[in-house]
Amino acid sequence: xxxxxxxxxxxxxxxxxxxxxxxxxxxxxxxxxxxxxxxxxxxxxxxxxxxxxxxxxxxxxxxxxxxxxxxxxxxxxxxxxxxxxxxxxxxxxxxxxxxxxxxxxxxxxxxxxxxxxxxxxxxxxxxxxxxxxxxxxxxxxxxxxxxxxxxxxxxxxxxxxxxxxxxxxxxxxxx
Numbered sequence: 708x709x710x711x712x713x714x715x716x717x718x719x720x721x722x723x724x725x726x727x728x729x730x731x732x733x734x735x736x737x738x739x740x741x742x743x744x745x746x747x748x749x750x751x752x753x754x755x756x757x758x759x760x761x762x763x764x765x766x767x768x769x770x771x772x773x774x775x776x777x778x779x780x781x782x783x784x785x786x787x788x789x790x791x792x793x794x795x796x797x798x799x800x801x802x803x804x805x806x807x808x809x810x811x812x813x814x815x816x817x818x819x820x821x822x823x824x825x826x827x828x829x830x831x832x833x834x835x836x837x838x839x840x841x842x843x844x845x846x847x848x849x850x851x852x853x854x855x856x857x858x859x860x861x862x863x864x865x866x867x868x869x870x871x872x873x874x875x876x877x878x879x880x881x882x
Contacts, residue, residue, distance in 0.1 A: 708879065709752035712871055713744045716754060719867055726870040737761040754868070770864035777848055777857035795849040 718724035720742055722734035731738075741761035744754045756764035780786075786794045848857060 708875070709744065709754075712875060713742070713752075713754050716867055716871060717742055726865075726867055726874075729865060729870075731767075731865075735763070738763045738767055754871075756868075766862060767865050768868065769866075771859075771862040773861045774859050775856055776859050777850065777855070780848060780857075781850055789849075789851075791851075793849055793851040795847055795851070798846045798848055800844050800846060 715724060717739055719726055719731065720734065720739035721736060722731050724730070738756065738761050741757045741764045742754065743757070744752055747753045756768060758765045780796055780798075781794045786796050788794055848855075
């Protein structure tokens with residue numbers, strides 16, 4: 708039952724499944740790479756999403772406050788300055804947002820009596836950044852007055868762990 712639950716969570720994390728009609732809109736694979744499981748007792752298993760591997764894990768599970776992407780991205784060292792002194796940054800955007808997969812199916816996982824997770828080869832493949840050298844088009848981010856604020860709206864938590872726990876309780880709970 709624990710392995711099946713882990714597999715369902717992993718399939719959801721890569722965008723192949725939905726929980727109660729909810730599906731990740733833009734799965735990158737980093738969240739899936741952060742999910743693992745370990746045996747915590749004779750009949751208990753913990754499924755863990757490690758935020759140190761993927762900060763997205765915390766945002767997916769607990770939500771995130773609204774913030775300005777422009778302030779964060781123009782504060783980094785990759786910005787240029789135009790003739791009037793306003794900072795700007797060119798953002799390449801790819802049209803092929805397909806999820807990388809070696810098999811086209813749910814990823815391979817390691818399993819032992821004590822826990823498991825993605826195989827290191829698959830985890831590394833999913834957490835690797837996709838190069839933007841063949842960007843289909845681009846956007847320009849600027850701090851010029853009147854330019855877009857690039858506000859990321861508040862993100863409600865998906866809480867996949869709570870959803871899975873409720874589904875397990877419903878299916879395997881007291882009868």
